[in-house]
Amino acid sequence: MRRTTVSDGAGGTRPALIWESDRYPTQQRAVSDQCWDEVTIGESPPDSCISPLSVFFEGNAYGRAPGLALAGSLIVIAGLLWFALRQIAWLPDVPRPGSPQPPDTDRGPADVIQMMRAVDEEKGAQAVAEAAGHDIEHPVPVGLAVGVVLVAALMLLFGYGTTLGWAAVTALILFGGIGIVELLLTLPTRPHVADLHPAAMRMLFLGGVAAAFLGLAIAGTLVRTPLLDLHGVAWPL
Helix, strand or coil: CEEEEEECCCCCEEEEEEECCCCCCCEEEECCHHHHHHCCCCCCCCHHHCCHHHHHHHHCHHHHCHHHHHHHHHHHHHHHHHHHHHHCCECCCCCCCCCCCCCHHHCCHHHHHHHHHHHHHHHHHHHHHHHHCECCCCHHHHHHHHHHHHHHHHHHHHCHHHHHHHHHHHHHHHHHHHHHHHHHHHCCCCCCCCCCHHHHHHHHHHHHHHHHHHHHHHHHHHCHHHHHHCCCCCCCC
């Protein structure tokens, strides 16, 4: 550990420290005057120098192994998207029964009866599809619960600070993707979508997961003790 200075943005300087460990990359952080006075060069930083936010950035997987962290985010997002497409507002394809109907001007009594039967068959096929489909009535609470479970499981594998840092970036990627889809669906030249309800429900689910990720990451930086005591383990490089 050594002392240095960083710009304060107004033409002056602020005291800062540079330190490194066997596990994490070199870190540089602006510190308070109290920390500056208590530092002993060559020793570990005192508690007054270690803020939850600095620990958060130190253990962030995107700072240590960005390629591996991005791959993990994409894999998790792909899994969440597959779950949303399969379990939320999903219906199997319903074939259109019967043969093409003649124009209205050519229809006779027999054609009208055939058309009514085709409508009844299509309604029956739709009922079968709805019975075989999958849906989640409350996607936001389910998304929040899934996000909490995922973060808890990843903490057991990669550690507290590492997981929270990764979850924050992954949440921002998710929110960005949801925003892009929402923009495309609201543009005047948007792709023709007959029913927007499934897309809206799936985005609500993914938004719930992202909110859980980001909320837990923010809460982790505000609670000092667990972040310092349960700081992350190294990624399996």
